[in-house]
Amino acid sequence: MAVTSLTLPLRVLRRWQQRTSVLELALLIVFVALALVLTPEHVQPVHFSGYVSDTGSLWRNVGLTVLRVLAVFGLGILLSLLLSGFACRFRWFRRVLIPFLSVARAVPGLGLIGLMAFLLPVGWAIVAVAVFNMLWRITTAIMDGTDNVPPALDTVARGLAMTAWQRFWRVSFPVSIPLAADLFARSVPGVWFRLLGAEAGLCFIAGGHGNGIGAYALAQILSGHWAALLYALLACVGSIVFIQHICVAPLLGWAERYRVHNERTDIVAPRSWLLRLWRNRPFLSRLSETVHESVAAIGNWRLGGVSRERSVVMRIDRQHFRAVIPGLALAFFVTAVLRRVPSVPVRVAVMEMGLTFIHVAAALVLCLLIWLPIGLLVASYRVKSGRIEQVVMSSMVLFPVILLYPFFDLLRLTNPILLLCLGGLGLYGRTVLEAVRAIPAPLVHTAQGLGVKGILLWKRLVLPATVADIAGGLLLAVAPLWNAVIIAESLAPSGHGLGRALVAAVLIGDLHAQILLLMLLTLLSMLFDRLILQPIAVYAAQKYAFR
Amino acid sequence: MIQPLLRLHECSQTYDKDSATELVVLDNVSFEVREAEIVGLLGRSGSGKSSLFKIISGQMAPAKGEVLWRGGRMKGPLQDVATVFQSGGLFPWLTLRQNVALGLEARRVPRVQREDYTDDALEVMGLEGYENAYPKEVSDAVGQRVSFARALALRPEVLLLDEPFSELDMLSAENLRTDLIELWSERRLPSLRAMILATHGIEEAVLMCDRILIFSPSPGKVTHEIAVPFPHPRNREDADFRLFVDQIYSLMTRRAPIVSEVDNASTQTLVSPSSAQIVLPDLPVEVLVGLMEVLGADPLFGRADLPELAKRLQMTLDDLLAIGESLQRLELAELEDGDILLTDGGRAFVEGDGDARRDTMRTALLHHIPLLRSLRSSLDERPTHTVDAARFRKELEETMSPDYARQTLSTAIDWARYAELLDYDEEADRFYLDDEE
Numbered sequence: 001m002a003v004t005s006l007t008l009p010l011r012v013l014r015r016w017q018q019r020t021s022v023l024e025l026a027l028l029i030v031f032v033a034l035a036l037v038l039t040p041e042h043v044q045p046v047h048f049s050g051y052v053s054d055t056g057s058l059w060r061n062v063g064l065t066v067l068r069v070l071a072v073f074g075l076g077i078l079l080s081l082l083l084s085g086f087a088c089r090f091r092w093f094r095r096v097l098i099p100f101l102s103v104a105r106a107v108p109g110l111g112l113i114g115l116m117a118f119l120l121p122v123g124w125a126i127v128a129v130a131v132f133n134m135l136w137r138i139t140t141a142i143m144d145g146t147d148n149v150p151p152a153l154d155t156v157a158r159g160l161a162m163t164a165w166q167r168f169w170r171v172s173f174p175v176s177i178p179l180a181a182d183l184f185a186r187s188v189p190g191v192w193f194r195l196l197g198a199e200a201g202l203c204f205i206a207g208g209h210g211n212g213i214g215a216y217a218l219a220q221i222l223s224g225h226w227a228a229l230l231y232a233l234l235a236c237v238g239s240i241v242f243i244q245h246i247c248v249a250p251l252l253g254w255a256e257r258y259r260v261h262n263e264r265t266d267i268v269a270p271r272s273w274l275l276r277l278w279r280n281r282p283f284l285s286r287l288s289e290t291v292h293e294s295v296a297a298i299g300n301w302r303l304g305g306v307s308r309e310r311s312v313v314m315r316i317d318r319q320h321f322r323a324v325i326p327g328l329a330l331a332f333f334v335t336a337v338l339r340r341v342p343s344v345p346v347r348v349a350v351m352e353m354g355l356t357f358i359h360v361a362a363a364l365v366l367c368l369l370i371w372l373p374i375g376l377l378v379a380s381y382r383v384k385s386g387r388i389e390q391v392v393m394s395s396m397v398l399f400p401v402i403l404l405y406p407f408f409d410l411l412r413l414t415n416p417i418l419l420l421c422l423g424g425l426g427l428y429g430r431t432v433l434e435a436v437r438a439i440p441a442p443l444v445h446t447a448q449g450l451g452v453k454g455i456l457l458w459k460r461l462v463l464p465a466t467v468a469d470i471a472g473g474l475l476l477a478v479a480p481l482w483n484a485v486i487i488a489e490s491l492a493p494s495g496h497g498l499g500r501a502l503v504a505a506v507l508i509g510d511l512h513a514q515i516l517l518l519m520l521l522t523l524l525s526m527l528f529d530r531l532i533l534q535p536i537a538v539y540a541a542q543k544y545a546f547r
Numbered sequence: 548m549i550q551p552l553l554r555l556h557e558c559s560q561t562y563d564k565d566s567a568t569e570l571v572v573l574d575n576v577s578f579e580v581r582e583a584e585i586v587g588l589l590g591r592s593g594s595g596k597s598s599l600f601k602i603i604s605g606q607m608a609p610a611k612g613e614v615l616w617r618g619g620r621m622k623g624p625l626q627d628v629a630t631v632f633q634s635g636g637l638f639p640w641l642t643l644r645q646n647v648a649l650g651l652e653a654r655r656v657p658r659v660q661r662e663d664y665t666d667d668a669l670e671v672m673g674l675e676g677y678e679n680a681y682p683k684e685v686s687d688a689v690g691q692r693v694s695f696a697r698a699l700a701l702r703p704e705v706l707l708l709d710e711p712f713s714e715l716d717m718l719s720a721e722n723l724r725t726d727l728i729e730l731w732s733e734r735r736l737p738s739l740r741a742m743i744l745a746t747h748g749i750e751e752a753v754l755m756c757d758r759i760l761i762f763s764p765s766p767g768k769v770t771h772e773i774a775v776p777f778p779h780p781r782n783r784e785d786a787d788f789r790l791f792v793d794q795i796y797s798l799m800t801r802r803a804p805i806v807s808e809v810d811n812a813s814t815q816t817l818v819s820p821s822s823a824q825i826v827l828p829d830l831p832v833e834v835l836v837g838l839m840e841v842l843g844a845d846p847l848f849g850r851a852d853l854p855e856l857a858k859r860l861q862m863t864l865d866d867l868l869a870i871g872e873s874l875q876r877l878e879l880a881e882l883e884d885g886d887i888l889l890t891d892g893g894r895a896f897v898e899g900d901g902d903a904r905r906d907t908m909r910t911a912l913l914h915h916i917p918l919l920r921s922l923r924s925s926l927d928e929r930p931t932h933t934v935d936a937a938r939f940r941k942e943l944e945e946t947m948s949p950d951y952a953r954q955t956l957s958t959a960i961d962w963a964r965y966a967e968l969l970d971y972d973e974e975a976d977r978f979y980l981d982d983e984e
Contacts, residue, residue, distance in 0.1 A: 156636035160650040161624040
């Protein structure tokens with residue numbers, strides 16, 4: 001496997017996602033059972049008259065959405081630091097958090113919209129839905145950092161008698177920054193998708209009251225103001241570019257400082273004009289130093305004692321403990337379900353699950369069918385990456401396809417497979433192109449020297465060298481689909497699938513059906529990921545790894 | 548009587564695997580460190596030097612025995628001890644100055660004092676001008692100087708040097724050693740009372756230390772204590788110096804290690820029967836074959852003086868010793884009083900053609916590597932002639948650390964493939980016999 005942008009997340013995926021365990025399933029059903037017990041069966045059904053009350057000017061809505069995005073970023077970073085810091089301090093919490101993260105990452109955040117609308121004020125519900133998946137990804141990255149501090153640095157930290165608090169802030173957290181920033185940047189398209197979806201969805205649930213670009217766009221669709229919708233779309237693109245330049249790019253550039261040597265040295269460090277400007281202005285630079293020193297000062301607090309190794313002891317799996325928990329969880333779940341009989345028959349739920357599986361799998365196959373030939377052609381003709389291609393690919397990755405759905409609806413192109421494919425296309429395409437271009441030059445030169453070309457070149461060099469990324473790319477491409485499937489299936493006139501059923505449950509205000517359907521969607525996402533995509537990706541990575 | 552700074556009394560350390568077995572990494576280690584001396588801990592990899600440093604610095608409590616600091620029993624990490632590590636371990640996101648100050652920050656030393664200590668440490672290690680550079684901008688040698696400065700900034704009474712020169716090139720290492728000895732001799736490190744140097748380099752130990760403790764590996768224990776009779780500065784080319792180094796080599800390559808029967812008995816009780824497995828070094832078979840060919844050829848004709856051979860092959864003596872020990876384990880060569888000589892098996896190997904060499908190596912592996920013997924017999928017994936690697940990995944992990952188990956298995960596969968003893972399918976993680984077998 002060549003070194004592409006996928007390499008790092010794959011490494012993390014292997015450590016963190018290949019943990020399909022009974023414990024994870026137990027956690028999932030415990031949370032579902034708790035939600036069933038703690039929530040009323042029904043809330044007020046949606047009374048939507050088909051009209052959105054005045055959402056205000058476009059710029060006001062753009063401003064609100066941008067503020068929400070900033071709130072999502074801030075909240076995501078703060079909460080993930082809190083969770084991982086807590087996990088670092090208390091081992092019992094860490095033991096629960098690791099499988100919990102694995103489950104939480106599989107929950108499509110947009111599916112929580114009905115529950116969040118019940119629990120929180122509208123504004124916070126939107127932020128909560130948008131931050132949901134990002135939070136778990138950043139937490140995973142920080143936890144990964146605490147687990148993978150280079151031994152040399154860990155030895156020094158212990159040698160300097162640092163406490164657990166100091167080790168977290170001065171060593172583990174800085175080590176995790178590059179990966180956390182990387183996963184943060186990868187989460188941004190999902191944040192936009194969920195944010196706009198939640199703004200529109202909550203406007204719907206609130207009977208036509210709402211704000212933000214999502215709500216504004218919904219108002220224009222319902223009133224047939226296509227020109228205004230187009231303006232909204234352009235404003236959204238402008239906001240995405242703005243956020244990308246003032247937050248994401250500087251963060252990625254800044255995170256490079258924390259990259260440990262010899263790690264991805266062949267990857268060009270991201271550049272940011274804002275970061276450059278910031279570093280070149282003495283006042284701003286001093287401000288940075290002050291912030292840095294303040295964080296370091298917090299990290300220097302000697303909270304807790306210095307742990308002293310008694311002897312080098314191997315971790316013992318607590319099998320008996322693991323065996324009891326799932327049994328208890330299942331009993332709790334069965335009790336909760338029996339007390340609150342779900343309105344969705346099991347047979348129907350299983351059928352919807354099967355259909356959603358088909359939609360997602362077919363969308364991935366379609367992505368593969370589109371990008372594989374392009375990748376092979378790029379490899380054959382050694383097409384170099386140009387500025388235009390980079391802009392197009394970045395736009396495809398960043399653009400929230402949810403904004404295109406109304407236009408596809410207008411054109412009667414509402415097949416869920418097609419709509420889903422749009423969601424994963426950019427991510428997958430970028431992965432395939434990067435993989436093709438990362439084939440080591442000596443191998444390409446050897447193949448050229450031997451006169452290997454055409455199909456033989458594909459068979460003997462391009463496919464084996466890129467198969468790991470091509471397979472791993474599916475893991476990346478599938479992530480946004482679980483949120484997109486909720487909207488895509490709802491728009492299809494045939495009206496089937498878990499996404500459609502979930503939206504229907506939101507409309508009738510059936511909270512318990514929402515919880516159970518979301519559980520099924522999460523389960524499907526986990527099983528699809530663990531039983532199909534991960535084995536393929538890991539096998540490909542192992543078999544075709546370069547030494 | 549002058550009280551020693553540090554005293555270790557019958558310290559043992561074990562590597563707990565599970566309730567059934569434990570691996571002894573240090574066995575009844577006792578010694579003292581007195582003021583104004585540099586003590587060398589000389590031993591090969593696996594002799595427990597790093598574990599010993601953790602015990603001395605208070606990061607780890609010994610499983611058995613006690614550590615006394617200035618006569619009092621040590622109860623936790625010691626403020627008066629600082630360590631310089633092999634890899635330097637500089638934090639890439641901090642400037643060199645921030646790296647030096649890190650330990651002081653962690654101890655919550657007031658800012659003014661911290662700045663003073665940091666300046667002093669930077670100055671004493673000759674790092675003025677580098678303060679604002681990041682570790683990636685400077686050479687390994689400068690990086691290691693920073694590591695020294697970081698330790699010295701803590702104003703320790705005892706400095707633990709954990710192979711601090713081993714990752715540097717020869718000239719930089721020599722320069723740093725000389726500077727350190729100068730600083731020590733000129734008493735420019737006022738707080739420092741003693742240094743303990745862990746090394747596997749005999750010359751380095753003789754060059755720097757006042758007293759050398761020789762450690763045997765697996766488990767680590769002190770086999771000899773030698774006082775170095777030369778004053779500082781020492782000259783490597785001095786005839787007495789060379790003779791002294793050669794004597795230590797002879798001591799370390801003696802066929803029968805100097806371990807009393809009582810010691811042997813105590814070790815046996817701690818190690819389980821399944822620990823017959825041995826750690827194999829990370830050495831490709833080509834290196835073993837190459838050394839045997841050099842030894843067997845003109846002008847050596849089967850015997851060579853180790854230091855001379857190392858010079859001739861442009862290798863460090865320690866790397867050569869590791870290869871020699873592996874050949875000795877396979878009974879293809881012997882180490883004797885600082886020399887290495889081919890055995891009859893080794894000569895047969897060198898003189899044989901491809902098939903004969905393979906047969907000789909196969910016999911040697913089956914006789915002297917228990918892991919390969921057990922693997923091959925499992926393969927022979929099974930009708931499918933296949934066996935899961937996981938089983939053997941697990942078995943190895945019962946007697947050694949997971950890293951050593953991985954290394955041992957990888958080396959065993961490499962050697963076994965050369966001898967066509969068995970093959971390994973990486974994807975299936977299984978050993979198998981070829982159809983021809």
